[in-house]
Amino acid sequence: MSKASAKATRNKKSAKSSAILGKKTLREPLQKDSSFIPEKYEDVLALGFLWVAIVFFFWPVLFGGKVFLVPDNTASLSISTFLEEAKKEGLFPLWIPYIFSGMPSYGSLLATGDRSFDFLYVLWQGAIRLFVLPMSKEAGWIVLYYFIFGAGIYALLRQKSATAFQSLVGAFGGSFATLSVVWVTVGHNTKVVAVAMIPYALLFAERLRQKEGWKQFLLNSALLAMVLHVLVRSTHVQMIYYAVMAFGAYFLFELIATLSKKEPVQRWLQSAAGFLIAFLIGVLMSADTYLSVMEYSSHSIRGAESITKTYPELAPESADSKPTSGTGLSYDYATNWSFAPSEVITFFVPSYYGYGDQTYWGPQIFTHSPNFFGASILILAIVGLIYYRKEAFVQALAVVGVLALLISFGKYFPLLFDPLFNHLPFFNKFRAPSMILVLLEISACVLAGYGLKAVFEVRAADENESERVPFRFAAIGSSVLFLASVVGVSGCKTSYFEGLSKSDIGQQILARYGREVPNVIAQFGQPIFEMMKTDLFISMMLAMFLLVGIFMFIERKVPAVVFQVGVMLLVIVDFWRADARLLDGVKSAQEQQQYFQATDEVKFLQEKAESEKFRILPLVADRKSNWYAYFKLESVGGYHAAKMQLYQDLIATVGGGSTEHPSFYNSPAMMDLLNLRYIILSRAAEIPGFTIVFSGSKTILERNNWAPRAWFVKNVEQKSDKEIIEAIQSSSFNPRETAFLSSPAPEGIDAPSAETNLKITNSGLHQLDLAVKTTGKHFLFLSEVFYPAGWKCLIDGNETEILRTNFAFRGVIVPAGAHEVKFVFEPTSFAIGKYLALFSNIFLVLVLGFLAFDWVKNRGEKNKEAPTEK
Known part of the structure; x- marks a missing residue:
């Protein structure tokens, strides 16, 4: 049949349908049936629907008195009394004495305090708290960030000319992807804050490139600075690092696309310059945090070299040590939670390797849930990528997504990961490469919006038959695959159990129970297989419904209203069936209270x-x-x-x-x-x-005979770090009489006499005061961890050097007489950072204030010039 006759036949069918229905033909232009909601209400209703869906999903923890009683949350709650203590003492909590014999609490990103000098962020936090006031104080703020994340994807798609419905589907995918929803359930809240800002950063980068005029440049740069500041304030350094990698890839790809098309680079330079300025301001607004982090990093396991790397013989064979390279983590430790290529199947069948925790048998050490971001989203993203493959922004998203996937493979793809680990600055300070998959999730959700744009455009393109053919084959193919899965999946049970038995978990089960329990793999694997089979059926069925629905829609056999409602229902079912399991572990608030009694x-x-x-x-x-x-x-x-x-x-x-x-x-x-x-x-x-x-x-x-917090020793000797550790291991010296220094030992140290004494007179979070009486030049040992970046010792108000003693502790030389010895924690990095943060806030307020004043002034002038109607 020729194209002309096929078209005529289709027109006859359409006319017949119209006659039967007695209504307008379904073959009317796209703009007339793309939405059933008045345009001026679309955005409000779409975002309102997203918020209602999020509240409904998280209802148990928002209004039902439930909490996520998980290790990371309990670890945070465990230091709440420390924060209260610091507030009572009028201190910013920089040092915590309650774990690891004391360590930096702010530089290690364990805790933070009142940052009133960062007043713009204080206003942001106040708005967040006000919005979630009726909800649970513990869960409300982080759940709101899931909405902010989805709204960011929505705004980005609207910026790229997607309709409200198309943008809503992408937004829903971002807010409900199991890959990111799991974070709140395991207490990784800072990840959510960081990721929520990524779509907004891309949005303003696009606006910087598209909008003309220096005032628009200032406005978008200032708003972008605030967005990037919230990203940086999340303090999840690894997620921030991955976000910066994504921004870098985006700008690099946009530059390549601009040059390849021989277009002027001014727009690109404008966007890149605005982004760099905004990023600098956003970071400076958190200078107190990141100067502290940089300072601490050189003393932490992510920046300093382990002695067991230099002297492996010092670590007992039973020790589970993780030596570092001196600039970051060890390769084995850093590549824990590499995402194996075989796990890509969980993008479509979430529970293929079990759902997580006790049911998981995949290649990772363990996981709480699959990295699932919707079978429906995945299909629509592929459609969007194919249809808009020549658009630079789509290409950039694809590049970011593919790179994220390849990097997430970690040790399973050393061709890319190893050069990054060995040569890319700071990359080797992070573990869990699978975390970068969130960039693939964002790319897929945005591309899903593009996929729906493509569907509507193909529907509108009546004359282009060739664009409809792939959808016809996709609909037929998905139907065939669904039927094949229904018929054939049960026959795969044997091979599925074989894979399970060969996995690390399977081998452990066999080693532990194999001799006692017959068919132990089958008993363990049967419920997991049934869960996988159910997920496979649902995914295949949803794929079939989606692709058949798309084909019927572009063939004008389904109205736009029915199609949009149907797609939205498919997406909701797709995510709900995977996400609902994440709330199985919620506990009552009473259990949390009892936990801390x-x-x-x-x-x-x-x-x-x-x-x-x-x-x-x-x-x-x-x-x-x-x-x-x-x-x-x-x-x-x-x-x-x-x-x-x-x-x-x-x-x-x-x-x-x-x-x-x-x-x-x-x-x-x-x-x-x-x-x-x-x-x-x-x-x-x-x-x-x-x-x-x-x-x-x-x-x-x-x-018996436990040692006090401080004492004077008789002898001070110099030994190497290796010799000191060996002496401690074997207890071949008496620490109450002898102190070892790695540096040259001071001369003329007198042994304490019967008249020598010391007493701790005051003890605080950042201070330890001692009243001492010495009869000569004595050496004081203090059972406090040595940390040179902030701790000072004052003897009668005069600063004296703190010596690293007995490998990891403090020692000072005290002259003869009665003295007041004070140890105080006053890191210079924090003091400098406070002023930088304050000045950056003031600068940004001045810019926004100038733009607001200029807008009001121009609006007033326009109102004066407008003719008055009589």
């Missing part, structure tokens, strides 16, 4: 801490290691992803490598140096040199 052993320790300074070592499994910090009890263990390297070296060489439960009790010298007094056990047990002093819900052992 003081137990009998806590009350015992708090009573002891009122009169003496000491540290504890919790060795209990039912409490997270930072839990005791909630009760302001100082611990030698803890949890943090970027510990101080000196302390990590002690853990690796003397503590057996266990960060949360270091076995420091094996070395009497180490226990002296740490001021360790109590060990907490789940049940009664004997440890040499300890006596049981409390039996209740937990057992508390007190060390």
Whole structure:
């Protein structure tokens, strides 16, 4: 049949349908049936629908009294009393004494305080709190960022001429992708804040390129600066780094596209310059944070070299140490959670490797959920990429998405990952390469909006038959595949179980239960296989409905209203079936309150801490290691992803490598140096040199003859770091009599006499005061972690040098006489950063104020010039 006769036949069918319906033909122009909502209400209603959907999904934690009681959230809540204590003392919380025998709390991004000098961000936070006032204080603010994220994708698509409906689908994908929804359920809240700003940054980058005039340049640069400031303030450095990589790839690709088309580069230069200026301002507004981070980084496991790398023999064979390279993490540690290429199937079938946690059997160490961002979104994104493949912005999105996917492979794709790890600045400071997949998610969601644009354009293009053919084949193919999956998936059970048995999880199951439980793999894998099969059916069915619906729509057999409602329902079902499982683990708020109730052993320790300074070592499994910090009890263990390297070296060489439960009790010298007094056990047990002093819900052992927080030593000797560690491991010296320095030992140190004494007179978060009386030139050892970037020692008001003593602690030389010795924490980086942040805020306010004044002035002049109607 010729094209002309085919068209005539189609027209006859259309006319017949119109006669039967007695209504207007479905073959009317696109603009007449693309939306059933008045244009002026489209954006408000679309974003309102998105917000209602988000609130409905998160209802249990917003209004139902439920909370995400997960390790990362409890770790944050564990330091809430520390923040209250700092506020009460009138301090910005820069140092926390309650974990790892003390460490920087601000430079390590563990905590923050009142940043009133960053007043624009204070206003932003105030607006967030006001908006979510009726909701849960703990969950409301972070749930709002999911809406902000989706609204950013929506605004970006609207900027690229997508309709409200097309933009809404992309926005819904961003807000509900399992890949990012999982973050709030596991307490990774700062990731959400960072990612929510990425679409806005691209939006303003596009506006900088498209809008003319210096006032538009100033306005878009200023708004972009605020967007980038919120991104930077998220303090999730890894996500910020990936965002910057995406922006760099975007601008590089736009430059290549401009040059290849031989277009003027002025627009590109305008956009790039505005972006760089905005980024500089946005970073300077957080200068206090990032100067502190940069300063701390050189002392942390992500910047300093481990002693076990230089001297591997120092680490016991049983130690689970992670030596660093001196500029970042070790390769093995950094590539944990590499996304294996085989897991790409979870983009379409979320539970192929199980859904997460106990059901997961894929290549990663573990995961809480699949990296799923919607089968429907994936299909629409492919349509958008194919149809708009010649558009530079689409090409840039595709490049960013593909690069993100390849980088996420990590150790499974060393051809790309290894050069980046070895040569790209700061790249080797991050672990979990799979985290970068969020850039693929954003690209796919925006491209999905383009995909729906393509569908509507093909529908409007009556004369172009060739563009309809692929949709016809896609509809037929998806139907065939759906039927094939229904018929054939059950026959794949054997091969599925074989893959499970060969996986790391499968091997562990076989090693543990294989001899006792017959067909243990089948028993473990059967429910997972059924879950996978259900997900496969749903994905294939949704794909079939979507592609058949698209074909019927472009053939004018389905009205636009029905098509839009149908697509929206498909997208909702697609995400809801995967996301709903993420809320299975929510707990009641009462459980959280009970979790932080003081137990009998806590009350015992708090009573002891009122009169003496000491540290504890919790060795209990039912409490997270930072839990005791909630009760302001100082611990030698803890949890943090970027510990101080000196302390990590002690853990690796003397503590057996266990960060949360270091076995420091094996070395009497180490226990002296740490001021360790109590060990907490789940049940009664004997440890040499300890006596049981409390039996209740937990057992508390007190060390016999425990060492105080500070003392004077008789001898000071110089030894290498290796020799010092070996002496601590073997306890071949008495720390109460001898101190080791890595630097040259001072001469003329006098041994303390009977008249020598010291007393701690004041103890605060950032200060420790001692009243001392010496009979000569004495050496004072202090059981506090050595950190040169901020700690100062003042003897009678005069600063004296703090010497790194016994590898990781502090020592000072005290002259003869009665003295007041003060240790204070006053990092210069924070003080400088505060002023830079303040001045950047003022500058941005002046720019916005000038633009607002100019707008009001021009509007007034236009009103005066307008003719008055009689």
